Amino acid sequence: MVLEHSFEPCDFVLFGTKGDLARRKLLPSLYQLEKADLIHADTRIIGVARQDISQEEYVALVKENIEKFSKEDLCSETWTRFSAKLDYACVDMKNVDSYKTFKTRVDAKRTMVCYFATPPSIFGDICRGLKSAKIIDKSMRVVLEKPIGHDLESSKVINDQVAEFFEERQIYRIDHYLGKETVLNLIALRFANSIFATNWDHNCIDHVQISVAESVGIEGRWGYFDEAGQMRDMVQNHLLQILTLIAMEPPATLDATNIRNEKLKVLKALRPIDASNVRQNTVRGQYVEGFIKGEEVPGYLDEPDANQESTTETFIALKVELDNWRWAGVPFYLRTGKRLPNKTSEVNIFFKRQPHNLFKDSFTQLPPNKLTIRLQPDEGVEVTVMNKVPSLTGTGHMDLQKSKLNLSFSETFKDERIADAYEKLLLEVMMGNQSLFVRRDEVEAAWTWVDGILAAWEQSNEAPEPYQAGTWGPVSSIALLAREDRAWFESRVGKK
Ligand SMILES: NC(=O)C1=CN([C@@H]2O[C@H](COP(=O)(O)OP(=O)(O)OC[C@H]3O[C@@H](n4cnc5c(N)ncnc54)[C@H](OP(=O)(O)O)[C@@H]3O)[C@@H](O)[C@H]2O)C=CC1
Numbered sequence: 001m002v003l004e005h006s007f008e009p010c011d012f013v014l015f016g017t018k019g020d021l022a023r024r025k026l027l028p029s030l031y032q033l034e035k036a037d038l039i040h041a042d043t044r045i046i047g048v049a050r051q052d053i054s055q056e057e058y059v060a061l062v063k064e065n066i067e068k069f070s071k072e073d074l075c076s077e078t079w080t081r082f083s084a085k086l087d088y089a090c091v092d093m094k095n096v097d098s099y100k101t102f103k104t105r106v107d108a109k110r111t112m113v114c115y116f117a118t119p120p121s122i123f124g125d126i127c128r129g130l131k132s133a134k135i136i137d138k139s140m141r142v143v144l145e146k147p148i149g150h151d152l153e154s155s156k157v158i159n160d161q162v163a164e165f166f167e168e169r170q171i172y173r174i175d176h177y178l179g180k181e182t183v184l185n186l187i188a189l190r191f192a193n194s195i196f197a198t199n200w201d202h203n204c205i206d207h208v209q210i211s212v213a214e215s216v217g218i219e220g221r222w223g224y225f226d227e228a229g230q231m232r233d234m235v236q237n238h239l240l241q242i243l244t245l246i247a248m249e250p251p252a253t254l255d256a257t258n259i260r261n262e263k264l265k266v267l268k269a270l271r272p273i274d275a276s277n278v279r280q281n282t283v284r285g286q287y288v289e290g291f292i293k294g295e296e297v298p299g300y301l302d303e304p305d306a307n308q309e310s311t312t313e314t315f316i317a318l319k320v321e322l323d324n325w326r327w328a329g330v331p332f333y334l335r336t337g338k339r340l341p342n343k344t345s346e347v348n349i350f351f352k353r354q355p356h357n358l359f360k361d362s363f364t365q366l367p368p369n370k371l372t373i374r375l376q377p378d379e380g381v382e383v384t385v386m387n388k389v390p391s392l393t394g395t396g397h398m399d400l401q402k403s404k405l406n407l408s409f410s411e412t413f414k415d416e417r418i419a420d421a422y423e424k425l426l427l428e429v430m431m432g433n434q435s436l437f438v439r440r441d442e443v444e445a446a447w448t449w450v451d452g453i454l455a456a457w458e459q460s461n462e463a464p465e466p467y468q469a470g471t472w473g474p475v476s477s478i479a480l481l482a483r484e485d486r487a488w489f490e491s492r493v494g495k496k
């Protein structure tokens with residue numbers, strides 16, 4: 001593996017080390033990086049939480065998490081190296097005095113990377129604490145978790161709080177979808193292949209579908225999720241980031257500024273959805289009890305801690321339009337939900353039909369070519385083409401068949417391990433490369449558009465439509481496309 005950015009030792013400080021995200025994702029990802037020999041021998045990982053536990057207790061806790069959440073068995077050699085890097089500091093993150101003792105745990109001579117795996121409401125407290133203990137310097141980097149705020153206004157408050165202490169070049173806003181191999185491959189697919197580069201606009205593309213389906217419900221996170229809903233939890237960040245990578249113009253180079261500038265232009269071109277067009281362009285759903293892979297699951301309002309009155313959406317379908325030259329008249333249909341039949345994320349790009357059908361004997365209407373980008377699982381790229389069925393007949397009559405050119409990542413890259421998104425992003429932060437992180441103006445442009453929809457929903461005062469768990473959402477989502485003579489492509493229905 002070639003590492004372009006600096007690979008220097010750092011003090012990696014994990015605020016909220018005992019939380020769900022740190023335990024399930026961040027610590028196992030750091031361990032995997034160690035296994036791949038991608039953490040500098042002198043780097044230290046300092047977990048921070050409120051509980052007063054000993055160093056030994058912390059190391060034992062990390063080991064337990066890695067054993068529980070890593071996909072592979074613990075490797076004793078890796079663990080010996082990794083555990084030697086671990087340290088723990090008990091800090092009451094809201095209390096500035098608490099940071100004085102913390103200062104003695106970090107080494108001022110090394111780059112400090114602070115990961116805020118805490119609720120955003122305490123990002124400002126952490127910054128103030130670090131400042132009061134005189135720990136902040138120009139080389140420091142901070143990583144902020146999503147969601148940044150609840151709307152544009154609150155995102156500005158959070159960003160302002162952090163900006164008081166850190167420059168934008170020091171701030172790494174995580175959207176873990178940007179660390180997914182297949183999401184990154186969108187850049188390679190588009191800009192390294194002339195067949196796509198030259199056919200990627202309103203002249204050739206009829207419409208685009210982005211589906212991010214999950215079979216899980218809200219996994220014991222009712223309190224958080226009910227405040228957020230699927231719009232803030234998934235669309236404002238992950239789906240819009242995927243959309244920007246599909247729709248952006250070629251950046252001049254792959255550096256952070258050029259990529260982010262192009263993504264921002266897409267976000268600014270999103271046609272507003274407001275009270276005047278919200279009914280035509282959006283569908284909201286909430287799951288009721290049903291079956292996922294044959295197993296009965298409760299409805300959203302029957303989940304533990306649920307408030308029976310909740311009108312939070314767990315499903316969204318949207319028709320999105322971009323007001324720019326490339327995409328004029330090309331709808332992007334976005335769909336995401338909890339408790340759908342399976343976990344599948346994919347992008348389907350439907351090309352325009354041929355202008356004239358020479359094969360009426362075989363197909364009254366020639367199906368369009370389709371490019372499917374399977375983001376997860378079974379990562380890969382697939383092109384649907386029309387092919388002649390082999391036979392003795394000449395041009396008098398040709399039987400055609402829809403066929404697939406299929407690139408499966410697991411078959412093509414047999415010897416490569418597909419790293420978890422967080423592994424990639426943590427490595428990028430440690431190397432100081434901001435390309436895969438979201439800039440403040442992107443977050444704000446995304447919120448500006450999302451806020452319009454949220455306000456229109458609030459104004460309409462309509463409850464989300466119920467859908468049975470284990471189905472593809474409310475029927476209105478089918479109608480969203482059907483009224484334009486289109487249909488969702490459900491390629492992987494029933495796949496485990
Ligand atoms: N969990 C997930 O899958 C995802 C989470 N996120 C985001 O990551 C962040 C962390 O989420 P998650 O791990 O689920 O949250 P948890 O509630 O599980 O953990 C939060 C951590 O923050 C600390 N903390 C919370 N409140 C305070 C406080 N007032 N003072 C000091 N410490 C505090 C807790 O410390 P202590 O242990 O001492 O109580 C805990 O370690 C959130 O912003 C969330 O939105 C984003 C994507 C996915």
Ligand SMILES: O=C1O[C@H](COP(=O)(O)O)[C@@H](O)[C@H](O)[C@H]1O
Pocket residue numbers: 214233234
């Ligand atoms: O950020 C989030 O993402 C997960 C889905 O991530 P994935 O990598 O498993 O596709 C989602 O379940 C969660 O609600 C949301 O906060």
